[in-house]
Amino acid sequence: MKQGIYKVIENKALTATTYRMRLSGDISGISAPGQFINIQLDGHFLRRPISICDAHLESSDAGTAQGVITIIYKVLGQGTEEMTRYPIGRELDVLVGLGNGYDLSEAGEAPLLIGGGVGIPPLYLTAKALLKAGIKPTVILGFNSEDEVYYTDEFTSLGCEVITATADGSVGIKGFVTDAFRASEGTYTHFYTCGPLPMLKAVYEEVYENSGIPGQMSFEERMGCGFGACMGCSIKVKNGYKRVCKDGPVFRTEEIVW
Amino acid sequence: MVDTKVELCGITLDNPVIPASGTFGYGYEFAELYDINCLGSFSFKGTTLEARFGNDTPRIAECPSGMLNAVGLQNPGVDDVIKEELPKLSRVFSKPVMANVSGFSADEYSEVIKRLENSSCSDMIGWYEVNVSCPNVHGGGMSFGTDPESAASVVRAARWVSDKPIIIKLSPNVSDITEIAKACETEGADGISLINTMLGMRIDLKSSKPLLANTTGGLSGPAVLPVALRMVYQVYETVDIPVVGMGGVSSAEDVIEMMMAGATAVEVGAANLVDPYASKKIVEKLPAVMEKYGIERLPDIIGAAHR
Incomplete structure (x- = not known):
């Protein structure tokens, strides 16, 4: 810091x-x-x-x-x-x-990036870093509707395959990022995600539990300090508690408690 | 050359600046940012007998010139503090630390202190800062700090198990704080620290629900500085033991003001959460501010507003 x-x-x-x-x-x-x-x-x-x-x-x-x-x-x-x-x-x-950020060493050869709404930005630097390491990620981006869509072109310009989903079907696949995941035909080694809590939970169930792909999920919480001092953003994990701001915001699927 | 030294309950501090409990963890994480030995001391995270997760989130809400928190005394419990946290602190801090302890019964306070006293970390501790703002489970859940006799019962329990200075940290959520301070002094407290946070709440306009999961939380930050000054002033007039002042202190000027109200040492709380270097910056600016106001020695200005 x-x-x-x-x-x-x-x-x-x-x-x-x-x-x-x-x-x-x-x-x-x-x-x-x-x-x-x-x-x-x-x-x-x-x-x-x-x-x-x-x-x-x-x-x-x-x-x-x-x-x-x-x-x-x-x-x-x-x-x-x-x-x-x-x-x-x-x-x-x-x-x-x-915060800790994503651990790219676990990406494997075919990682999947899943972003929803305002959770999309951190995946951009993630995609760039993966590409720099010679790994080409598949990117699923979810929005509510066409007027909220941003950065799909930027991910495409990096050289990623981009699948867009909108809840109202105005752009790309109609539905959520999990619908786009089901529709995609890839075989994935790992996933990185960030988005609103209901999306994270749906991704956890669909991609981790149902499809057996491990991943890293970035959480959001109301914070006091942002650097681990106030304990304002603690969440429960499998082995106790962690601070979203300092121990997170990225947590592994294996340690998450809903 | 000005002298920033003060003496708190027989222990000399290089300066009166003490990061407040709950804003500085167990210190070692701030030591990654700067050498925390520049501080007078610091008060570590409120420690209870058992580990506590604390309240549900959201635990934090912003306010004009301050914040509300309802963390709920999250801490790993005294045994883990002795085993994990204090050994890490000992590698980066060589001054006496203020041990902030909490309990939900008088027995719990004495047990927490007893375990710290009997541990290998005992030598690290200069003072016990006893937080009496917790609800008393044997007293209908009312905070120990809201009743003179309950507060005194905690002093008695703590006094019995340690010879180190016992500083009682008082809640401002009372009608007459001097009565409670006096009861603590009579029972043998070595010092009084104040103020803890003031009870408040905020409501989310979109959901029409309280913003904090706990409904209410404690207000801290510059918003409470005038209240803290008033209470330090009142308590200084009432007791003969040293007063540690805190509440919204964010600058070296605030430190001086708090000392003029009657504080021997000054804790810095919420400011550390906005700027992790806040306490260090206050320490560094203190000599220049002393010079500006013609202060050569800090002890000279303690309680100056009363004279």
């Missing part, structure tokens, strides 16, 4: 309620895809935890840590609503590289 001042270099709407922000600063705190950052907003006591969608160095020079972090956030309350009005050049106090 690194604390620093980051400059907004992009802040634009992808859909009516989903925005992409790019921040310039030190990215050396990031150690794995699936981690998050925690942003201090003016006039709000607690920071806002948002997953890292992408991160890259500004130059390939050895020793530099200066880079760009991409986040995608959904307007959910007053804080994120105010964020949409942050102009280019605005400086923000940010904690970078929080």
Whole structure:
């Protein structure tokens, strides 16, 4: 984890309620895809935890840590609503590289990435890292309807096979990500997922329990600090309890208790 | 050159800054971020006899200038603290630590302290900070800290099992805090720390339900600073034992203000959750703020607002 001042270099709407922000600063705190950052907003006591969608160095020079972090956030309350009005050049106090992130060493040769709604962003950096390691993931992205669809083209541009599902059938397969999984013909070695809790539970049942594919699931919880100090986001796991912010947000299917 | 040293119940602190219980874990995770030996001390996570998972989530809600928490004393239990947590702390912290203990009966408080005292970690502990905000299972679930006799019964139980300084951490959710502080002093408490969080709640407009799974939670953060100052001021006037002040302290200026109200040492709580380096930054800024106000020695300003 690194604390620093980051400059907004992009802040634009992808859909009516989903925005992409790019921040310039030190990215050396990031150690794995699936981690998050925690942003201090003016006039709000607690920071806002948002997953890292992408991160890259500004130059390939050895020793530099200066880079760009991409986040995608959904307007959910007053804080994120105010964020949409942050102009280019605005400086923000940010904690970078929080949480454990996904372990890519278990991907195998045919991993599956399953993202739903605002849970999609961390899978982008995951896909990039897998491709860099010579592994081509299949990506299933779920949305409610066409007007909420974002980033399907970006995943395709990376070189992933992308299957889109919408609940109302306006784009791709009609139904949920689990319907798309059933319709896909691939054989998968491992899965990585992030999305709303009901989706995670459905994915757990369909992909892990019914199909026997182990995976890693990223959870969301209301947080206090975001770095393990307050015990505000603890959840029960098979061997006791873990903090979503520090021991997670990624948990293995084998340890999850519903 | 200003002097930031203070003495708390016979133990000298390099400075009065003490991260508050529940905002600093058992210390070693913050030691990954900075050398925590720069602190005066810190108060470790409230420890009970048995392991506790705590309350359901959501446990946290934001408020204007503060937050509510209803963690519910999640901790691994005293035996695990002795076996796992304190050995990890001993590798990164060489000063006396404040051991924050909780219980649901007077016997439980004394048992937790007894086990810590009889453990190999006993030497690490400088003071016991006894949290009397928990509900008393033998007293109809009412908090020990809301009744002078109940609070005194906890002091008695703790006093019996340790010779170390016993600091009683009081709840602000009472009509007259001085009465409770006085009862604790009479029973032999060595110090009073205050304030614990103030009871509050928030409601989710979309669901029309309380935001916290526990319905209510404890308010902390800058919002409670004036209340904490007032209570520290009142308790300082009432008792002769040292007062440890806390509640919304977020800056070196707040530390000075709390000491002027009557605090010998000052705990920093919610600020650590917003900025993991908050306590370190306060320690570093303290000398400059002392110079600005012409303060050479911190003990000189304890209770200055009363004179």
